[in-house]
Amino acid sequence: MKRIKLYSGFERFWHWTQAVLILFLAFTGFEIHGSYTFFGFREAVRYHNIAAYLLIALTVFAIFWHFTTGEWRQYVPTLRNIRAQLEFYVFGIFRNAPHPTQKTALNKLNPLQRITYFGLKVFLFPLLVASGLLYVFYRYPSRYGIEAINIESLRFIALAHTLGAFLMVAFLIVHLYMISTGETALSNLRAMITGYEEVEQSTTTSTLEGQQT
Numbered sequence: 001m002k003r004i005k006l007y008s009g010f011e012r013f014w015h016w017t018q019a020v021l022i023l024f025l026a027f028t029g030f031e032i033h034g035s036y037t038f039f040g041f042r043e044a045v046r047y048h049n050i051a052a053y054l055l056i057a058l059t060v061f062a063i064f065w066h067f068t069t070g071e072w073r074q075y076v077p078t079l080r081n082i083r084a085q086l087e088f089y090v091f092g093i094f095r096n097a098p099h100p101t102q103k104t105a106l107n108k109l110n111p112l113q114r115i116t117y118f119g120l121k122v123f124l125f126p127l128l129v130a131s132g133l134l135y136v137f138y139r140y141p142s143r144y145g146i147e148a149i150n151i152e153s154l155r156f157i158a159l160a161h162t163l164g165a166f167l168m169v170a171f172l173i174v175h176l177y178m179i180s181t182g183e184t185a186l187s188n189l190r191a192m193i194t195g196y197e198e199v200e201q202s203t204t205t206s207t208l209e210g211q212q213t
């Protein structure tokens with residue numbers, strides 16, 4: 001076994017800050033939706049807007065980081081090894097089978113994670129941010145002078161945003177379970193906190209593509 005660096009300081013900062021902001025957005029968002037009362041509607045809207053702008057600012061930095069470091073390549077979807085990965089999650093994991101995709105600094109994500117995170121970045125995130133911003137500017141058009149958007153009704157924006165919110169919550173539930181499916185129950189979590197993970201020696205030299213053990 002060898003200890004390798006998987007996550008840089010910025011990556012960990014971005015991950016945990018994003019996690020806190022998204023959980024807070026979900027919490028305040030579902031209060032706005034009417035699911036419960038905690039802050040009160042008015043304050044929930046205020047906090048939701050503040051967290052939304054913080055998340056957008058963080059995302060701008062994260063996009064810059066992904067492109068300047070080349071880390072965006074980690075999220076390019078691949079079908080290679082996908083069947084083995086699927087079989088691992090359905091059967092192998094319950095039989096203590098080895099992980100079909102080995103983690104390296106250049107290949108942190110297995111093929112199912114690649115597809116999931118790609119969808120998250122290319123579909124779900126833009127859906128939530130775009131519908132959220134339309135929501136903001138629909139509600140306060142005169143204050144910010146954005147009449148040009150001229151949206152007929154909130155209906156589709158609200159539907160799109162709420163659908164995005166439910167999908168995000170579904171992702172979070174699966175994500176929390178997935179955290180426990182590393183080499184040990186805590187190894188994935190520890191790696192995202194410390195930046196380091198213990199992996200088999202042979203994996204440290206492999207390339208971007210997933211490798212079969």
Ligand code: HEM
Nearest residue numbers: 025026029030032033045052129132133135136158165168
């Ligand atoms: C970062 C971009 C986001 C922006 C700009 C944004 C903005 C907004 C705005 C303006 C509202 C309406 C508030 C009002 O009625 O005055 C809203 C509602 C809501 N937001 Fe967000 N939001 C964002 C992200 C999120 C995320 C990440 C989630 C959940 C994970 C979420 C969940 C919700 C929910 C559930 C509602 C209530 C929808 C309804 O019942 O119509 N939002 N959001």
